[in-house]
Amino acid sequence: MIKVAIYEDNDGLREALGTAIEAAKDISLVGSYGHCVTVLDNTQKDKPDVVIMDIDMPGKSGIEGVRDLKKHFPATEIIMNTVFDDDDRIYQAITAGATGYMLKRNGLQELIAGIHEVMKGGAPMSPTIARKVMKAAANGDKGTSQNLGLSPRELEIIQLLAKGNSYKMVAQDLNLSIDTIRSHIKKTYEKLHVHSVTEAIHKVLIEKRH
Amino acid sequence: MIKVAIYEDNDGLREALGTAIEAAKDISLVGSYGHCVTVLDNTQKDKPDVVIMDIDMPGKSGIEGVRDLKKHFPATEIIMNTVFDDDDRIYQAITAGATGYMLKRNGLQELIAGIHEVMKGGAPMSPTIARKVMKAAANGDKGTSQNLGLSPRELEIIQLLAKGNSYKMVAQDLNLSIDTIRSHIKKTYEKLHVHSVTEAIHKVLIEKRH
DNA sequence: TACAAAATCACATCATTATGTAGGTTAAAG
């Protein structure tokens, strides 16, 4: 019997999920919550094998919930269940420790299948997601070894910014248009999964020392 | 005979400076230029004892000129001659290696006096400037020893920013208003003589390691 | 106590950055 707990702030959807899970012969619902603020206490009590976690919830995001959960109950498998498929959330969810990432639009049947899959050691995810993850993994693997996957130009620009230069100064230094600088930085952010110069600098400089 | 070279992009002013300097019995003009791009070559040729340098010049700023000059000809004395008296330029000029900093509005006589003064080991500067420099020195001395003069709070905030946090995140972290963060950062910038987070981070982290 | 420095908050305004969209060039890889 697979024990499953649900975290989903939408009441209707949470109930639907619950009944669908109960309907499965080999799965039992041990907990169902509208937020994940008390996720640690709940898990202590419920002892679920698998947790279905929505990303966007009031109070505490699913990402944070996953992070906490994995830290204290590393054996618990987590499947993110969300409407979002943007790179960022996926990346965050994966690095936070989720083993599955399924889109709500793909329906309940797939989610049930995902629960079984995750118990067999798999990593269930919607096709759309799978592709993104593969790509990210490819970038990541290539990158971490050398310079996080940044092209020489991109790295050069980040390093200039790290010295305290503004976009304008970098543009002048490299004899490029400021729009070009923007463009490079934009791609850099995507590769590093960040949203500001300081984050990018932090990431690049941290990875550098070793 | 004191050998002097002039770098000043305003033609009229450069000529006026030249004649005023030639008029002085113990000073000879060995070079006069409208820019400082070729300052190293010129200096090699002219071998001036003192260089009068304007700050704002096309191609290469006087600050950069001073930096280069001091690196290759440390014995050459440099007097900045400019219309600006804002803290920043003064600070930059001083740290770049200028030994005198005189305002154009104070006239040619004072500049001539400054040339003599600098040759006697002095540091000629207009009264307005002198006061600012004293203040900067006071701040600087107190600071360089520990953490550049930053208060504990200010340092804390810069370090949080260095980790890639935004103002908003820092405010949440420290349970403060975002305006308070702004306020601290503003003071920090004044103390460090910078104008952006990245510059501040760079400066703080550089000074830290040693 | 009275002054100075640190810390807090607010509001306004301008500058810079971040993000989206879109297109072009060039050089290596298949």
Add this chain to the structure above:
DNA sequence: CTTTAACCTACATAATGATGTGATTTTGTA
């Protein structure tokens, strides 16, 4: 010879950061 990756440019809008001004409170110390 086409595909891919890196590089370059442009324009528009939204979000964040930078700067100025002003004010209150606390704390350490002259």
